[in-house]
Amino acid sequence: MPNSAAINAGDTAWVLVSAALVMLMIPGLALFYGGMVRVKSALNMLMMSVTCLAVVTVVWVLYGYSLAFGPDAGGVIGTLRDAGFSGIGTHAVTGSIPTLAFAAFQLMFAAITAALLSGSIADRAKFGSWIVFVIAWVTVVYFPVAHWVFDPSGWISAHLHVLDLAGGTVVEINSGASGLALALVLGRRLGFKRDPMRPHSIPLVVMGAGLLWFGWFGFNAGSALASGGLASVAFINTQVAGAAGVLGWLGVELRRDKHATTLGAVSGAVAGLVGITPACGSVNPLGALVIGLLAGVAAAYAVGLKFRLGYDDSLDVAGVHGVGGLVGTLLIGVLATAAVTGGARGLFYGGGFDQLGRQALAAVVVGAYAFAMSWLLAKGIDRWLGFRVSRDDELAGLDLIIHGETAYDIAGHTAGVGHRIGQSVSSSQAVPEQDAASAKIRP
Amino acid sequence: MRLITAVIKPFKLDDVKAALEAFGVHGLTVSEASGFGRQAGHTEVYRGAEYQVDLVPKLRLEVVCDDDDADDLIEAIASAARTGKIGDGKVWSVPVEAVVRVRTGERGSAAL
Numbered sequence: 241m242p243n244s245a246a247i248n249a250g251d252t253a254w255v256l257v258s259a260a261l262v263m264l265m266i267p268g269l270a271l272f273y274g275g276m277v278r279v280k281s282a283l284n285m286l287m288m289s290v291t292c293l294a295v296v297t298v299v300w301v302l303y304g305y306s307l308a309f310g311p312d313a314g315g316v317i318g319t320l321r322d323a324g325f326s327g328i329g330t331h332a333v334t335g336s337i338p339t340l341a342f343a344a345f346q347l348m349f350a351a352i353t354a355a356l357l358s359g360s361i362a363d364r365a366k367f368g369s370w371i372v373f374v375i376a377w378v379t380v381v382y383f384p385v386a387h388w389v390f391d392p393s394g395w396i397s398a399h400l401h402v403l404d405l406a407g408g409t410v411v412e413i414n415s416g417a418s419g420l421a422l423a424l425v426l427g428r429r430l431g432f433k434r435d436p437m438r439p440h441s442i443p444l445v446v447m448g449a450g451l452l453w454f455g456w457f458g459f460n461a462g463s464a465l466a467s468g469g470l471a472s473v474a475f476i477n478t479q480v481a482g483a484a485g486v487l488g489w490l491g492v493e494l495r496r497d498k499h500a501t502t503l504g505a506v507s508g509a510v511a512g513l514v515g516i517t518p519a520c521g522s523v524n525p526l527g528a529l530v531i532g533l534l535a536g537v538a539a540a541y542a543v544g545l546k547f548r549l550g551y552d553d554s555l556d557v558a559g560v561h562g563v564g565g566l567v568g569t570l571l572i573g574v575l576a577t578a579a580v581t582g583g584a585r586g587l588f589y590g591g592g593f594d595q596l597g598r599q600a601l602a603a604v605v606v607g608a609y610a611f612a613m614s615w616l617l618a619k620g621i622d623r624w625l626g627f628r629v630s631r632d633d634e635l636a637g638l639d640l641i642i643h644g645e646t647a648y649d650i651a652g653h654t655a656g657v658g659h660r661i662g663q664s665v666s667s668s669q670a671v672p673e674q675d676a677a678s679a680k681i682r683p
Numbered sequence: 684m685r686l687i688t689a690v691i692k693p694f695k696l697d698d699v700k701a702a703l704e705a706f707g708v709h710g711l712t713v714s715e716a717s718g719f720g721r722q723a724g725h726t727e728v729y730r731g732a733e734y735q736v737d738l739v740p741k742l743r744l745e746v747v748c749d750d751d752d753a754d755d756l757i758e759a760i761a762s763a764a765r766t767g768k769i770g771d772g773k774v775w776s777v778p779v780e781a782v783v784r785v786r787t788g789e790r791g792s793a794a795l
Contacts, residue, residue, distance in 0.1 A: 277754070284759065372773040433732075434735070435734075436729065436736060437728070496728075496729045496731065497729070497730075497731070498728075499728075501729070501730070503730065505728070540731070541731070543730060543731055544731025544732060547732040547733075610755070
């Protein structure tokens with residue numbers, strides 16, 4: 241959507257920095273998720289996020305950008321004219337920034353949204369099938385939905401006039417619904433509901449959540465695509481909602497579980513940040529306080545549902561991102577204020593039910609589309625390649641079986657139980673001492 | 684000689700160590716263990732879910748002593764480790780055929 245406006249230096253600088261901030265959220269998410277799983281599959285969890293950064297970048301350059309933001313075809317999808325960034329040079333402009341800065345910023349969104357899904361299938365997915373799924377999913381689900389909402393000519397943006405600055409629908413509801421579909425297709429982890437499956441390293445989770453929170457300033461305030469008042473209100477709202485989310489989740493835990501847990505505090509932060517993502521450019525800081533608090537409370541209750549209903553959304557992608565995103569997307573219809581939006585008002589500010597209805601419709605459509613398409617893609621890949629590892633491999637842990645390494649080698653005993661040359665990995669057992677010694681010195 | 688093995692609650696280690704020192708024991712091996720006894724674990728709540736935790740964290744203590752000391756030592760360990768609540772653990776002993784002090788090569792009671 242290039243136009244003829246001039247490039248603004250301040251806007252360009254802020255969006256470039258924001259793109260780098262969002263990139264940092266991906267290793268942040270990897271640590272956030274990686275600390276939450278059991279030690280035997282921690283690296284696999286990190287790898288599912290890290291490979292998204294690589295794979296989605298390649299897809300984005302080849303055709304992803306063009307599908308999402310190329311010339312509009314009926315408000316549904318972009319055409320392939322901009323595939324390979326052909327014809328997009330340094331002078332191409334989107335809004336007040338170079339198109340390439342906009343493309344870099346949006347690339348990070350696509351990569352982290354795909355990475356978010358991995359939390360729902362922790363400890364049990366085939367790595368190759370995951371890569372294939374990511375390529376198929378961004379193509380069929382993410383790029384169209386990003387076009388609908390983030391491209392000014394997309395139907396949700398142009399016709400429904402939904403307010404969603406940073407992706408409550410595109411990123412949060414989308415990943416939540418898709419993650420739920422993935423969890424249903426792959427089935428529960430062995431021992432689900434029987435074994436505690438506690439996080440193996442909560443300090444890693446806290447470090448990851450810290451990186452996420454830091455990067456979220458770029459995610460939300462960068463979505464203004466300009467450096468000014470809108471970016472500033474999004475920035476302060478992000479901080480306020482993250483803080484309120486912590487308190488909301490801990491309040492639920494104190495009442496329900498009698499402990500304020502560390503995992504709960506950082507989960508609440510993420511829930512609050514998720515909640516404000518769509519709303520950061522539509523509400524004032526008091527509105528952000530309400531949204532963050534309610535998102536934290538709602539997500540804290542939602543994560544308990546999987547045990548009652550029996551689906552294994554392992555790291556609560558649906559419970560935190562789906563529910564938090566829904567809370568934020570809907571509450572825009574209640575708390576949007578003309579002082580921030582410059583026009584649209586929510587129910588609380590006398591805008592009636594109009595905006596709320598539009599928000600609800602977008603949430604339902606994106607959620608239903610994401611769930612249905614993700615379910616079909618996952619089922620297809622499961623038939624074609626198999627999506628779940630064998631029972632023995634799942635019990636042994638994916639780190640050694642798939643990646644041939646372990647997250648921690650504190651006793652120094654790992655050599656000799658990993659990948660042996662000329663033999664299938666899964667059949668390797670503890671090897672005789674001589675083999676272990678020779679494995680070490682082999683170049 | 685006899686090998687006495689005790690599985691105790693982790694926080695009772697200091698009390699048991701003090702009792703062993705008072706008894707005059709010179710050597711002790713401690714390792715982390717987990718397991719369950721007759722009461723078979725307990726229920727925990729975490730992140731909105733209730734779990735049956737059947738393997739409870741414990742410490743395993745091992746001491747080798749002369750046959751004559753074994754009964755008194757078992758009693759000393761048991762009374763130091765006792766809280767009176769479920770999950771206090773077990774103490775047992777088995778015969779030991781041979782002991783060698785690695786540094787000197789001394790054998791039997793002299794090696795204890």
